[in-house]
Amino acid sequence: MSDSSRILIRGSGLRCADVVRVARRSAWLKLTPDALNRAGRSYELAVELGTKGAVYGRTTGVGANRHIVVDPDAADLHGLRLLRSHAGGTGDPLPDDAVRAVMAIRLNQLAAAGSGVHPRLLRALETALRVGALPLVHQRGAIGTGDLTALAEIGLTLAGELPWESGGIDPVAISPGDALAFISSNAATLAEAVLCWHDLSRVLAASHVVTALTFCALRGSVEAYDARVHAARPHPGAVRCAGEMRRLLTSGGDLLPGKRLQDPFGLRAFPQVQGPALEAAAQVERVLQVDLNAAAENPFIDAETQLAYHHGQFSTAQVALAFDHLRATLHHIAELSAARLSDLVEPDLSDLPPFLAEGPAGSSGFMILEYVAHDALGTLRHAAGPVTLGTAVISRGLEDHASFSTHAVRSTVVATAAYRTVLACELLGAVRALRMSGVELPDTPLREAFRLADEGLPHVVHDHPLSAEIHRAEQLLDRLAAL
Structure with a gap:
């Protein structure tokens, strides 16, 4: 386009x-x-x-x-x-x-x-x-x-x-x-950084929608997202996340009745874990927009003073540290997504057959999704390690520090792809659970989200290979993000 x-x-x-x-x-x-x-x-x-x-x-x-x-x-x-x-x-x-x-x-x-x-x-x-x-x-x-x-x-x-x-x-x-x-x-590093930030921001937006679908499938309690709760501890990211969940889960301010007194952490603590990721992504954007518009060349030719200034503005420690922090927050929210997937395949929480199986007795259903999700989570965990703990001494010892911001960005690209897979597995589980339970969704953008997912993901009752469906769910996340 x-x-x-x-x-x-x-x-x-x-x-x-x-x-x-x-x-x-x-x-x-x-x-x-x-x-x-x-x-x-x-x-x-x-x-x-x-x-x-x-x-x-x-x-x-x-x-x-x-x-x-x-x-x-x-x-x-x-x-x-x-x-x-x-x-x-x-x-x-x-x-x-x-x-x-x-x-x-x-x-x-x-x-x-x-x-x-x-x-x-x-x-x-x-x-x-x-x-x-x-x-x-x-x-x-x-x-x-x-x-x-x-x-x-x-x-x-x-x-x-x-x-x-x-x-x-x-x-x-x-x-x-x-x-x-x-x-x-550092224009090349910044270029990859901007595209990575954009792609990850889309997945973060989609994660609100996927979590809300899981919330409905598990009949969670919206009390955990109440504005009064978050006004008492007003971290900006958590407040924003809780507001998004209320927008997706409540119609006209009406609260959905919860099934349990307290939900598992994957639902109950979602704003507290998602919030830092939203704040980290916003900080990355602020750092990048400074550097997109920076006259950071060494030397700096200053028309006002008519002088050339020699300096260290080539260092991108701000970029590297911002992306290291972002990946750490991403690992936390990916862990919650994998936990919600486990909740969806657990009969005691979903009131549905084990692994959301719909075939004959002993069918495996979505059992393998947990393996896939935790494989991707393992990849993300390794990618989340800080690159800023290393440095380099080069050019005969004159240049004795390096931020490795390029590697921080590329590690975040890997982490984002892994999180996309984890979230796609949760989406598949949430959609099947909603199909099986017949839970009525609130009259919010969540209904459109389920319609898109219901049309875009096949409903196959018997056990079958899931690779193609995982891929389709990954692609669907960008459309859900727009909601």
């Missing part, structure tokens, strides 16, 4: 949702004239500063070569040599949507006018996105201190030294000083 709307690129105000629209729906980006003018002034200032004194990466080498002065007569080739030497990425290519996101983010960062690159590089990125030209960008080569390999590959492609993966535009010249200014960014 394409998006014909226009997103203005001015170096500020870019949202995570905008990047998703560009990456997944080919929304049109348009550089504002003011952004180009500011980039032009930044470029002119950078050139001037390079004639007056040492500017890292422009008049010197990089890394441990920071004190080695570049021959002014060979400055043109210095930039190309820098791109060539740093374009050492390997591994699988980034998916097309991630490459579009990288280009959109880097364009907006350059429009913040702190890099000193020539404006023609901004126009080249804008044009490439408009015509659908995509460079080949490899995944492996970043440790959370700048996506040097990925951005060097894009820079060399823009310069005509590497072939385009698809489409193409005319080569652009790399001015002296452009190379480091262009690659001094």
Whole structure:
């Protein structure tokens, strides 16, 4: 699906949702004239500063070569040599949507006018996105201190030294000083981070709906979600979650009668466990939106003071720590989902046959779903381990810290896929239990959710392979999230 709307690129105000629209729906980006003018002034200032004194990466080498002065007569080739030497990425290519996101983010960062690159590089990125030209960008080569390999590959492609993966535009010249200014960014990590945040946010939204279906199948008590309960301990995420559950489970403010005095934790403590995940996802969005609009290049070319500032803004500890925390919260809510699935197949809680079996005596029904869910939960548990406990010392000891934010993001991608499987297994159990029990659902969006699930998931009474149904349930989660 394409998006014909226009997103203005001015170096500020870019949202995570905008990047998703560009990456997944080919929304049109348009550089504002003011952004180009500011980039032009930044470029002119950078050139001037390079004639007056040492500017890292422009008049010197990089890394441990920071004190080695570049021959002014060979400055043109210095930039190309820098791109060539740093374009050492390997591994699988980034998916097309991630490459579009990288280009959109880097364009907006350059429009913040702190890099000193020539404006023609901004126009080249804008044009490439408009015509659908995509460079080949490899995944492996970043440790959370700048996506040097990925951005060097894009820079060399823009310069005509590497072939385009698809489409193409005319080569652009790399001015002296452009190379480091262009690659001094974490845009590739941020691109994967934004898409991961979006996908996980959708699954988190769907988890309210799936939990509400399970709640109805088990005839839970809505007291646990009452506004008065959560006003007494008002953690924002828990308050939001409880409000969502009331919206899905109550019609006109009427409370559903509960079957038990107290429900299992999977129902009763859902807001307290889901809440931290909602807060963690919101914090990830806040961190990412700062960096999407950041002039974080080293050195920072500041038009106001007419100076070049050397700094450590390339560190992405904020991103790494935010995603480490998000994965930890995700593990907790996945455990609750697996617990609710176990509740659904337990006759003492569901008043239905063991494992929701509908065939002859001894039928296994949905027994295997618990195995699948706990396999996925095990994968999630391993992925949830913090990556920020490690570091790296490189470049002859000069660069002695790394956040590994790239790995924090990719571990979250793995964790999200695993949680999607766990939640899909619960959805299958909830839908079958509701079909078997005939429980009437409240007149809320939950009825539409059940209709979608009832139509999208087959109802096969006898024992049969469940692989295809698990896959269909995983796909259905995105539609449930919209409710």
